[in-house]
Amino acid sequence: MKPLLNVDPAAKKEEVAPVVLLRLRPEQELYFDLSLGSIYESCGKDDIAMSCYMRAREIKLAYNHPDEAFAYCGLGSVLYHIDEPAWALRCYLKARQIREERLGGDTVDTATVYNNLGACMFFLERNQECKAYFDLANAIMEAELGPNHERTLTTSRNLLKASRTSLNIVP
Secondary structure: OOOOOOOOOOOOOOOOOOOOOOOOOHHHHHHHHHHHHHHHHHOOOHHHHHHHHHHHHOOOOOOOOOOHHHHHHHHHHHHHHOOOHHHHHHHHHHHHHHHHHHOOOOOHHHHHHHHHHHHHHHHOOOHHHHHHHHHHHHHHHHHHHOOOOHHHHHHHHHHHHHHHHHOOOOO
């Protein structure tokens, strides 16, 4: 049975252990915000996913940290799936800028952004740009991962679809 609280200010107060709050490193905060955003996005709760990605964008990482691009990729993904390809394109362009500056233009991570830019361009019927981004993404994926890797096969399919569209060939 719990004792009754004494409201007499002169009464001896019970000692309470101090609460220690541990602070996560910025990379850990980013990971959790991106993970939550991804979960909400997969559940179709795009407004909550957007808020997670926006919060992730505000996390202060070390100077020139390449993971800063992830928040923009998350935002671009949600915007693409809610049929806002022009806004998604802007997010992916920012992610491309970060990735190219900090990782270079010939990495799998940067190629993933090129593929996503191609998808936005495809949606916006900017066929020449679309094909160029898919071609670049596919070349990097093939060189880095090989021709039979799942990600290379995805970029190959996207490139084929873009090529057929630019030639007005129905699949």
